């Protein structure tokens with residue numbers, strides 16, 4: 627018999643797949659690391675596991691404990707499935723702008739979800755930051771992982787994602803491209819690849835237009851999970867060689883192409899990262915091996931990026947080829 631003892635053992639060891647069609651005309655090899663193969667459907671399973679196990683080792687999380695985190699998405703799913711296996715309770719706090727569907731995913735995994743008003747200052751006692759701090763104080767044996775300051779976030783990528791990429795490419799990777807949210811992925815993978823290649827691998831961040839990483843002030847953008855309006859401690863600025871700024875329109879157009887042309891139904895931050903990876907690959911030589919990390923799957927975005935009305939409302943459905951493809955589908 628060959629089986630895994632539990633789903634947590636399925637975390638990591640995600641495949642690399644070549645992007646054949648969207649990279650047409652580019653000589654370099656472009657390989658995507660498909661993180662939706664993780665059991666919770668995103669790259670965040672990796673950090674959830676590492677943060678929980680470290681908290682157990684250091685005594686921050688004890689039997690009967692409760693995980694409290696302000697999260698509405700992928701990190702919540704990762705934490706919920708790790709917590710389930712290990713017998714912890716999860717309370718996630720999220721702003722009320724988060725869709726009912728996303729909240730229901732967390733509830734489906736057995737987590738409790740506390741909704742807070744979006745339209746209040748972060749310092750307001752009703753804000754989701756304040757409420758999660760208060761719950762972490764009030765609930766007995768509560769522990770708040772805080773993915774924006776938890777060093778185990780980048781460490782998980784230094785110990786798993788980075789070595790996987792080096793091994794899967796037999797050390798031939800020349801560039802690594804990833805979107806930057808907490809910065810955990812790029813900082814951890816980047817540190818590992820720099821060390822193992824004596825600095826030869828170039829590390830490139832992809833960032834939504836307006837976010838601080840590419841010099842903005844945090845102007846709103848629609849791509850989810852990436853870009854910030856502050857500098858989290860999980861982001862190590864010394865690791866990235868370059869940051870490529872990508873617009874929502876470019877990100878979403880490429881996200882749709884990944885589904886149609888590569889069979890990869892992935893999220894908007896994946897399209898964003900691939901826009902940056904293709905720019906990098908176009909400038910690199912034929913021997914370059916560009917690895918781009920795709921953080922999650924596309925099912926959570928069906929009513930947005932993959933919905934023509936939503937795309938049209940924001941002026942993202944402009945080009946002839948996209949319109950033609952849509953008509954053909956009907």
Ligand code: PMP
Nearest residue numbers: 806807808809810811851895921
């Ligand atoms: N894409 C998505 C969909 C995410 O949820 C995240 C995590 N916030 C990222 C990209 C960025 O990853 P990181 O936090 O490691 O920078």
